Amino acid sequence: MYNNLWLIPFFPLVGSIINGLFGKKIKNEKVIGSIGTLAIFASFLVACQNFFGLLGSEQKVYQETVATWMTVGNLNVEWGFLLDPLSALMIMVVTGVGSLIHLYSIGYMHGEVGFFRFFSYLNLFCFSMLMLVLGNNALVMFIGWEGVGLCSYLLIGYYFDKKSAGDAAKKAFVVNRIGDFGFLCGLMTLFWALGSKGVWTLNFVEISENAHLLQSGGVLITVVTLCFFLGATGKSAQLPLFTWLPDAMEGPTPVSALIHAATMVTAGVYMIARMNILFAMAPTTMMVIAIVGAATAIFAASIGFAQNDIKRVLAYSTVSQLGFMFLAMGVGAFTAGVFHLMTHAFFKACLFLGSGSVIHGMHHGFHHAHLHDDPQDMRNMGGLAKKMPITYWTFLLSTIAIAGVPLFSAFFSKDEILWWAFGSSRGHWMLWAVGVIAAGMTAFYMFRCVYMTFWGPQKTNPKAKDHIPESPLTITIPLMVLAFLAVVGGYVGVPAILGGANHIHHYFEPVFGHAQELFHISAHGSHAAEYSTMAISIVIAFIGIGIAIYMYLKKPELPAKFTAAFPGLHKAVFNKWYVDELYDFLFVNPCKKIGTFLWKGFDVCVVDGVVNGCGWIVKGLSSGLRYTQSGYLHNYALAMVVGVVVILGYYVFG
Amino acid sequence: MISVYHYMILSAILFAIGTFGVLTRKNMIVIFMCIELMLNSVNLTFIALSRHLGNMDGQIFVFFVMTVAAAEAAVGLALIIAFFRNKESIEVDDFNLLKW
Numbered sequence: 001m002y003n004n005l006w007l008i009p010f011f012p013l014v015g016s017i018i019n020g021l022f023g024k025k026i027k028n029e030k031v032i033g034s035i036g037t038l039a040i041f042a043s044f045l046v047a048c049q050n051f052f053g054l055l056g057s058e059q060k061v062y063q064e065t066v067a068t069w070m071t072v073g074n075l076n077v078e079w080g081f082l083l084d085p086l087s088a089l090m091i092m093v094v095t096g097v098g099s100l101i102h103l104y105s106i107g108y109m110h111g112e113v114g115f116f117r118f119f120s121y122l123n124l125f126c127f128s129m130l131m132l133v134l135g136n137n138a139l140v141m142f143i144g145w146e147g148v149g150l151c152s153y154l155l156i157g158y159y160f161d162k163k164s165a166g167d168a169a170k171k172a173f174v175v176n177r178i179g180d181f182g183f184l185c186g187l188m189t190l191f192w193a194l195g196s197k198g199v200w201t202l203n204f205v206e207i208s209e210n211a212h213l214l215q216s217g218g219v220l221i222t223v224v225t226l227c228f229f230l231g232a233t234g235k236s237a238q239l240p241l242f243t244w245l246p247d248a249m250e251g252p253t254p255v256s257a258l259i260h261a262a263t264m265v266t267a268g269v270y271m272i273a274r275m276n277i278l279f280a281m282a283p284t285t286m287m288v289i290a291i292v293g294a295a296t297a298i299f300a301a302s303i304g305f306a307q308n309d310i311k312r313v314l315a316y317s318t319v320s321q322l323g324f325m326f327l328a329m330g331v332g333a334f335t336a337g338v339f340h341l342m343t344h345a346f347f348k349a350c351l352f353l354g355s356g357s358v359i360h361g362m363h364h365g366f367h368h369a370h371l372h373d374d375p376q377d378m379r380n381m382g383g384l385a386k387k388m389p390i391t392y393w394t395f396l397l398s399t400i401a402i403a404g405v406p407l408f409s410a411f412f413s414k415d416e417i418l419w420w421a422f423g424s425s426r427g428h429w430m431l432w433a434v435g436v437i438a439a440g441m442t443a444f445y446m447f448r449c450v451y452m453t454f455w456g457p458q459k460t461n462p463k464a465k466d467h468i469p470e471s472p473l474t475i476t477i478p479l480m481v482l483a484f485l486a487v488v489g490g491y492v493g494v495p496a497i498l499g500g501a502n503h504i505h506h507y508f509e510p511v512f513g514h515a516q517e518l519f520h521i522s523a524h525g526s527h528a529a530e531y532s533t534m535a536i537s538i539v540i541a542f543i544g545i546g547i548a549i550y551m552y553l554k555k556p557e558l559p560a561k562f563t564a565a566f567p568g569l570h571k572a573v574f575n576k577w578y579v580d581e582l583y584d585f586l587f588v589n590p591c592k593k594i595g596t597f598l599w600k601g602f603d604v605c606v607v608d609g610v611v612n613g614c615g616w617i618v619k620g621l622s623s624g625l626r627y628t629q630s631g632y633l634h635n636y637a638l639a640m641v642v643g644v645v646v647i648l649g650y651y652v653f654g
Numbered sequence: 655m656i657s658v659y660h661y662m663i664l665s666a667i668l669f670a671i672g673t674f675g676v677l678t679r680k681n682m683i684v685i686f687m688c689i690e691l692m693l694n695s696v697n698l699t700f701i702a703l704s705r706h707l708g709n710m711d712g713q714i715f716v717f718f719v720m721t722v723a724a725a726e727a728a729v730g731l732a733l734i735i736a737f738f739r740n741k742e743s744i745e746v747d748d749f750n751l752l753k754w
Contacts, residue, residue, distance in 0.1 A: 631750030633685075637676050 002053060005064045005081040008043045008091055009130035015039025016123035023116020033106035036119035040102050040126050044095035051088045060084055060510035061205060063136050074200035075191075082136035082204060086273055086338065086511045090133040093345045097262045098126050100478035104353055105254040107474030108360060118158060118252065125151035129263050133270060137202040138187050141271070145183060145235065148264045149176045155259060156251040168247035175244040179234015183271075186227030190278070193220050208277045208514075216281040216519075225278055225285040229292075232268025238326055239296045242319050243580055249311040253356030256311060261318050261352050262345040269325045269341050273511070276334050280515040286426050290330025294421075294434040297323030299577070301441035305448070306573040309376050310355045313449045317402070318348055320438060324417055327435055331427040332521035333420030334512040339493045339504050340413035346489045347398040347410060350482035354395035357471040357479065358453060361388055365464035373461055378449065383458035388470040392454045394483035399450050401486045403443035404541040409490030411541075414439060415534055416495060422533050423525035432533065436540050443544030451552040497530050661702035668695035682734050682744040686727075693723050 015036050023032050054060065065080040102122060109118050128147025135141040149172075157169030191202060197213040199206065214221050232238070237245035248260045259265070272279055272289070279286055300319035307313045321344050328337030355376075361384070362375035373380050385392040401408040404415070418439070422432035458465060470476070492507075494500020516522060551558045563570045572578065668691055675688030697716045704712030738744050 629753040631753035633746045633749065633752070634677060636752065641673060641677065 006066050007046045009127045011039045011042040012123040012126040016120045019116050020120035032116045036123050037102040041099045044099045047091040047095045051092050054088045077139045080136035081134045085507050087133050094129050094263050097349050101254050101258040104478040107472045121154045152259050155255040156248045165250040168250040172244040172248050175241050176234050179231045182227045182230025186224050190224045211277045222282045222284050225282040236265050236268030236322050237319050246315040249315050257349045257352035261348040266341045272329045273334050277515040280519045286330050293323045293326030294431050297438035301438045303576050304445035310378050328417040331420050331424040335505050335508045336416035343409040343413045343489045347401040347486035350398040350486050354391050357391040357475050360471050361468040365468040368467040369463035378452040381453045382456045385454040387468045390476045394479040397483045398486045399446045412490035412493050420523045423523035440540035440544040443541045444548045447545050447548035658706040665695045665698045680745045
């Protein structure tokens with residue numbers, strides 16, 4: 001191999017440092033943007049070299065150690081990188097999609113205050129994400145894991161002068177911390193569990209090799225994997241920790257595309273895939289993951305029905321799609337899960353960037369007309385297809401892809417997941433049913449979104465109506481590339497039943513094959529069953545699309561009627577099932593109360609009381625003692641004489 | 655016959671007078687002289703006991719004490735002059751800076 005894996009995270013780090021330290025002096029947006037984009041593009045080139053090197057190589061697991069980080073007792077941690085098919089695919093996605101989004105940001109962020117800050121953070125994020133996926137041990141992964149959380153916080157709060165953005169950033173960070181706590185617990189328990197069997201290691205390859213030392217299906221492995229899964233739910237916005245992701249839309253749109261759709265939120269999926277052998281050993285955990293995944297998929301999809309903010313629809317869609325990935329992980333379809341991760345990165349990044357392009361145009365229009373309407377509210381849009389054709393077509397293609405229309409990318413990945421949910425030895429037909437319904441709902445709300453944005457009558461304020469331009473090339477080029485990938489990205493995984501070679505399955509064989517073989521995880525079933533599940537999901541997808549088109553295009557009065565017929569239901573969905581309010585009631589407010597009590601009760605009275613009390617006591621005692629110090633020579637001399645007499649008396653008479 | 659006890663008693667009386675003077679007098683020069691008196695009473699003790707015990711160490715010590723006393727006299731008088739220049743007084747009651 002090439003011995004240059006370390007360069008992949010190194011370039012973005014350098015870019016981040018240059019822009020962070022000198023960006024303010026450079027000022028020129030073109031220079032700053034070029035530094036940021038070239039840094040990640042350089043990583044992309046190195047990643048390509050390694051990816052294709054790995055494809056052509058017999059050796060599928062390749063480790064590279066740069067330096068020793070720390071050696072404490074039995075703990076030996078290295079700055080090491082691991083290249084295998086899984087991490088190779090991830091670095092391709094991160095650097096590839098990352099490069100496009102950097103390019104897009106040059107156009108999108110034009111004229112923003114703190115342009116350099118944005119690019120510095122974005123590069124720092126890429127660095128952290130690459131550390132996360134390339135790290136060969138759990139601690140380096142954890143560094144990346146925390147790093148992406150930090151960058152997410154910084155970028156959500158990019159418009160920090162807006163209170164809602166600051167709150168959203170805090171919320172994301174705090175909710176992520178809960179997950180990180182789980183990750184750390186899992187990490188330490190695993191380290192101890194393997195160590196007590198004589199293998200002190202955090203290295204992923206060694207963990208996989210020695211996993212058999214732990215009792216399969218035992219309590220210990222279940223606890224460890226559940227802890228890791230808690231970490232994954234935080235980072236990947238699954239039930240019950242998904243609430244931060246929709247709020248994270250306060251960040252600039254490229255951030256939503258890169259961090260909150262394509263890469264960071266998939267870290268949980270990646271982590272489970274990376275430790276697939278441990279999860280395969282804990283069927284209970286797998287079941288929990290599958291149920292949580294399926295529940296999240298359908299729950300988030302239902303909220304997507306009634307949102308009017310274009311980015312929020314996409315955010316709930318992301319949560320829902322992540323649910324699909326976890327469903328895949330839970331039923332043992334590791335390949336399908338990572339496959340969906342990849343296709344999702346393409347089409348969801350494209351959708352987000354498309355929405356960004358729309359917002360950019362709307363903003364331009366409103367700005368031109370001196371209006372203060374919300375450029376993200378779909379009720380202000382409609383009929384934009386003619387105004388911004390490139391954005392429209394790329395958005396539409398990605399929507400078709402996410403809806404699961406045959407021959408588009410997500411059809412292959414989602415269908416693979418659903419087939420495994422149905423036919424896998426760890427699957428269940430109910431999981432499949434929930435998945436199919438969620439897929440149909442996805443198709444519905446995505447086409448609702450397309451309708452409200454691009455089709456139908458234009459509802460924009462007449463003053464701004466004619467001033468909505470198509471976005472510049474730096475924005476449309478990434479859109480076109482991503483739309484192309486969203487369409488064709490699925491062809492690496494055409495299932496055998498459709499006459500495909502299922503390349504991705506063979507590609508991931510070295511990573512997942514062992515665990516699946518060892519624990520007999522595979523999708524069984526006749527061809528007829530596979531064909532019929534596929535047919536059902538296609539039909540459901542078309543039904544979803546059909547209902548959306550019927551409701552919005554043919555009978556535009558229907559949605560209002562529907563809302564009027566079920567006001568309670570609509571209100572609950574519109575308010576996201578009151579989950580935020582529930583959490584506020586259950587956790588946030590009690591925590592605040594405890595905090596207030598500890599502040600006003602404990603801190604002010606007890607802690608400050610002890611500190612101030614010590615001061616008062618010393619002050620009181622010394623105010624008495626100071627009278628002995630008169631400053632007059634006679635007093636001191638007398639004291640000395642008395643002292644001498646006392647000492648002498650003690651010696652003579654004592 | 656004058657014995658070593660008489661020297662001791664004389665020395666004790668001189669020392670007591672010196673101490674009393676230091677504690678009661680206000681004039682700095684008088685206090686200073688009282689200190690010299692105390693030093694010399696100690697010298698007297700040294701000499702008397704040295705003779706009585708037939709050991710020369712005491713007499714050698716006296717030379718040291720006299721040297722120190724001379725140095726002290728120089729420094730002390732200098733201090734007194736400095737004080738006088740500062741306050742136009744050598745009464746110790748006028749100086750109470752020796753506190754916190």
